[in-house]
Amino acid sequence: GDVLSSLAWDFVSGQLAEKEVEYVCTIRDLLIMLGPAYIKLGQALAARPDIFSSEAMEELSQLYYAVPPFPTPKAIEIIEEELGANLSDLYTDFTSVPAASASIGQVYKAREKVTGLPVAIKVQRPRVLLTVACDLFLIRRLCVALRVVPQIPIDLVKLVDEFAVTFFKELDYVQEAQNAEYFAFTVKQLDRITVPKVYPSLTTRKVLTMDWVDGVHITACKEAEMEEMVREGIRCYLTQLLNTGFFHADPHPGNLMRTSEGKLAIMDFGLMTVVNEEMKYTLLEAAVNLYHRNYPALVQDMQALGFTSSRTEMRAMEGAIGAMMTELLTQEVDGTMSVTADFATLMKQFERLQREYGLVIPVSFVSLL
Incomplete structure (x- = not known):
């Protein structure tokens, strides 16, 4: 109650921006206490520079x-109920402590009984579907009530509805297994990318069994290894974005590992995005227009992709983007363009544009950015 009243007062008095990080830390801890839907919503908001x-x-x-x-x-009870057999008949060397815990489920390491190969078993949290459905109903009701507050520039109801659609997709591990198999097929020509194999006979809507990946998360890599993984990641994600159109939409560091063979392992395929041909063409067109500094055409591409809103003054934004790019880009002797700013500076510039011109990030692009 104290947090909400203080938040409301600072919002009305225009002091919210100064205390944003302080409030976010408090809200983050509150989301953890409230459960899966709230944690997942917080994770989704962590990828929204427009908010x-x-x-x-x-x-x-x-x-x-x-x-x-x-x-x-x-977790063992869920595994046995879903797979219709005792745990000991399915796996050996099952670890009693989860290797990882997330908002929807948690992962255990074991060995597949027949082959003896190490596997990762993802088990869905008990009653998560019912819990999430109830929580999202309450969150949506709150967002409907907040529609009367004119200072809130985004449609919170639309945001929650888009979030709910993606969240419920992640609750079906059979679909995730199919996503993993198809994704592995689409990137099989990339020899430095690896995707863990799925065990369909040991997979249901609430239990997913895949090969165990030995390696380290990319955040724990040495600098040279990190640079190598970034190169492979860019190559892989450009292939998804501009070629296959089947995009891994949850590329946070916990889902990316460097294997002992030096490959980039991609995991967790509950959230995928399909990039259609029209979107591919417009993205390529936007890249060409950016390269040639054709900012009026670039702004039109942004509008076509859904980045503008009713608050966006198109003509004014053309000049703002031109000024920003002049500051951030340098033309080399050979005529190519190079970025002179680091990622943090780029994000700051985007935040400024978002505030001044009402830019939004369409749900289909949240994961791409």
């Missing part, structure tokens, strides 16, 4: 690693 500053998003991103596990005996 929060980069500092606030960094605080929210801690939600990826701060989810408490549910009891292992309950």
Whole structure:
């Protein structure tokens, strides 16, 4: 109650921006206590530079690693009920402590009984579907009530509805298994990318079994290894974006690992995005217009892709983008363009454009950015 009243007062008095990070830290801890739907919503907001500053998003991103596990005996009960057999008949060397815990489920390491190969078993949290459905109903009701507040520049109801659609997709592990198999097929020509194999006979809507990946998360890599992984990641994601059109939409560091063979392992395929041909063409067109500094055409591309809103003054934004790019880009001797700013500076510039011209990030692009 104290947090909400203080938040409301600072919002009305125009002091919210000064205390944004402080409030976000408090809200982050509150989301963890409230449960899966709220944690997942916070994770989604951690990828929204059109809503929060980069500092606030960094605080929210801690939600990826701060989810408490549910009891292992309950996880074993779910595995046995879903797969119709005793745990010992399916796996050996099952670890009693989860290797990872997330908002929807948690992962255990074991060995597949027949082959003896190490596997990762993802188990969905008990009653998560019912819990999430109830929580999202309450969150949506709150957002409907907030529509009367003119100072809120975004449609919160639309945001929650878009979030709900993607969230419920992630609750079907059979679909995730199919996504993983198809994704592996689409990137098979990239020899430095690896996708863990799925075990269909040990997979249901609430249990997913895949090969265990030995390696380190990319955030723990040495600098040279990190640079190598970034190169492979860019190559892989450009292939998805401009070639296959089947896009891994949850590329946070917890889902990316460097294997002992030096490959980039991509995991967690509950959230995927399909990039249609029209979107591919417009993205390429936008890149060409940016390269040639054709900012009026670039703004038209942004409008076609859904980045503008009713608040956006198109003509004024053309000049603003031109001024920003003049500051950020340098023309080399050979005529090519290079970026002179780091990622943090780029994010700051986007935040400024968003505030001044009412830019939004369409749900289909949240994961791409």
